[in-house]
Amino acid sequence: MPYRIVKRKDLIPGQTVLMVVDAPMIAAKARPGNFVILRVNDHGERIPLTIADRDPAAGTITIVFLVVGKSTALLATLQEGQDILDVCGPLGRPTHIEKRKAVICVGGGTGIAAMHHIAKGHHEAGNRVVAVIGARNKDLLLFCDELGSFCPEVLIATDDGSRGHKGFVTEVLQKRLEEDKDIEEVVAIGPVPMMEAVAKVTKPFGVKTTVSLNSIMVDGIGMCGACRCTVDGHVRFACVDGPEFDGHAVDFQELRMRLGQFRCEEKQSFDQFKARS
C-alpha cells in the first residue's frame, strides 16, 4: 500500500517540512500523542515522528520534521505525489487527557507541531488551553494560526524578541503559573533542555507536567529497548510505555546522553549524503 504525500510544504525553508500523507488506517486510529515509524526507501532506517494532526475523513495524517540528518534530509527530498515506502502506526500510548479547568501546552521548535495535536485533544475534551510557544526568532515559529484557531491564548517567546516575549518559554510559563490558579496540567514538547527547564519551573507549583520523549527507536513496538529511559528510577520504554511521561520523574541527563550515542555514525552518514547530492 503506498503512503502517498498529498501535500508538502516547507514551513521553514531548508529546515522544517510539513507533509500530509495518505494513510487511512493510521488516520482512523491516531490519537493525540501517537507517533509513526517511517522508512523512506529500502536502504533506509526506521525513524519515529510524532503525528502533528490527522484527518480521518480524508484518510491522512500530518507529520512535521526538522532536517537533522540523512534520513530526514532524504525524506525532505520527496515531493507531492511521491510515496513514502513504509509508514507504521499509530504507535505509543495516546496522551492521557482528563477534564481540567485549564491546561498550558508548551511547544519549542519543531515540537510545536506535535504539541498542536495534543493541545487540540485537550481542547476537544473541553479544557481551556493556553498555548506557549517559542523559537529563536519569529520566522521559526510554527503552527501559530492553527493553535490560534482553537486556543483562546497563544503566548509567544522568541530569543531575539522579534515577536512576543524576549526570552524563553519558561519565563512566560512561570508568570502564567503565578497568575492563573486554574492551570491543572502542563504539557511540554520540544528540545530536551526545554522540557527539562519546563519541569523545573512547574515543580514548585506542584502542577502535573507531561513531557513527550523523542528517544532513539528502532522498531517502535517494544521489541528492542533502544528507547529505554529512566523514569522514577525505573527503566521504561518510550515506544510502548510512553512516549509521554511525568516530567518531574524523567532522567533528562540520561536521555540527552542516549540521544547522542550515534552522533559519529549520524555525521558520517549525513556528510556522505550531502557530498553525493
Next chain:
Amino acid sequence: MNEKTKTPKKPKTPRTPMPEQPPFVRARNFLEVTLGYTAELAALEASRCLQCKTPLCRKGCPVEIDIPGFIARLRAGDRDGAYRVLRQTNSLPAVCGRVCPQEVQCEGSCILGKKGEPVAIGRLERYVADSFAAENGCMQLTGETTCALPREIRVACIGSGPSSLTVAGYLSALGVKVTVYEALHELGGVLIYGIPEFRLPKDVVRREVDAMRALDVEFKTNWVGGKTILVRELLDQGFDAVFIGVGAGLPRFMDIPGESLIGVYSANEYLTRVNLGRAYAFPEYDTPVTRGAHVAVFGGGNVAMDAARTALRLGAESVHIVYRRTKGEMPARREELEHALEEGVKLEILANPLRYNGDENRRLVSVTLERQKLGEPDASGRRSPAPTGETFDLPIDTAIIAIGTRPNPILLESTPELKLSKRGYIEVDPETGETSIPGVYAGGDIVTGAATVISAMGAGRRAARSIARKFIGEDAAR
C-alpha cells in the same frame, strides 16, 4: 521409550559431515556458515537410515514430519516426492533444516544415536528443501489445494513469524484464504530480525514466503496488531478465525546499575539493527550499530550465540559469552555453541554481572562480574548458580544482554478479553490453541514465552488443524 526396538547393528557409514566455511574465514563475513549437502552427500547420508517400523525420530518432531518417508523417497531418487512429504506437515522445511535443535528432537530420538551417531535428519531436510527450490521454484506449489471448500473461509494471522507462517501454509494448502498482518516492514518475524544472515539467509525466508504467496496467501506489512488493526475488528470484518502469533516481545534487562549506559544493548536491539536494518553494511544502509572492540554477551541461549558471532563479524577483537552456569547447562543448540567457539568466541562461565561501569560521557568501559558456583538443580533441572562474593572487572565497550524476553503489551492491552496466564502470556486450550475468545487462536512465544522456531511451528500446526476441523471438517484436519 520403545524398549521393543532391537538394538541395530553398528552402521557401516559414519555420519556425513556437512561442508562449511572455515572458521577463520567465516568469522569475518556474513555469508552462511554451513554450505549444505551435495546430491552425493545427501544420498550417502540417507543410506544410513534404518527405516524403522516404529520410527522414534518422528515422535521427536514437534510437527510430526514423516521422516522415514521423506528419506525413503530421497533414497529412491524421488527428490520431489521427498519434498512433498516434508510439506505435508512442515510449511518451512528450509528454515527448520537450519535452525531446529535436532539433537534434542528428531536426531536425539534416532535409534542410531544410541551407539553411534544419529542420521543427520536436519541436513537432509535442508538438502531436499534447498534443491527443490533451486530447480523448481516454489511456483510449482500453486493450485495444490486438496479439497473443495463448502464456502470461502478466511483466516487472519497477526505476525508473520514461524507460527503464523505455519498456519498460513497449512490452511492455504486446504484452500482457505489467509491474510497475514506484519508489524515490521519485512516478512518473517524472528526469522528476519532475530536470526542472522550467516545462520539463516534472508533469501531462504523470502523463498518460503514466496511459496505461500503462490498459494494465494496475502501479506500486509506495517500493520501492528493492537494498533493499526484490532482483533475484534478482524472478526467484525468477517474473518472466520484469527491466529495471534506476535512473538514474545520485550527484552528483559537485569535491573542492575549502568544498564542504560551507551554501549549496552538488548540482544533484540543489536540483532534487529544488524539483521532487519542491515547495519553490517552501514553506511550503505542507514541503520547504525556500535562496532565494539571488546564485547560481552550475557546469556547462554541461541540468541546469545547469534549476538556473539555477529559481534565477531562486525570486527570485534574479543567477544566473551558471560553465563551464570557452565557450558553444559547452556540452552543453545549444540552446533551454534561449537561454531561460536571455533570462530573465537570465549566463554566466561560461572559469572554474573553486578553492574556496568561508564566514563564521564556515560559510555560503557567495563562490567563488574561476580563469580558463581553451582548449587542444587532448580525447577528446570539445571543446577542453579549461587554467588561466591568474589568479584572482578572485564573491560568492554559493548554489552549485549540476551537473557530473554517478557510479553509485549501492545496486542494484549488492546484485547482485554484475552485471558492471560500468571506470567502474562496468552492462555490457550493446549489441544486446540484456542484462546478465551471463541474463534481466536494463539501460538508461539506469546503463549509459551521465548522458545524455539519449531515449537512455535508446532503450535501453529495445532491451531491450524483445529481451525480446519472446525470450519472445514474432520477430514481436512490431517
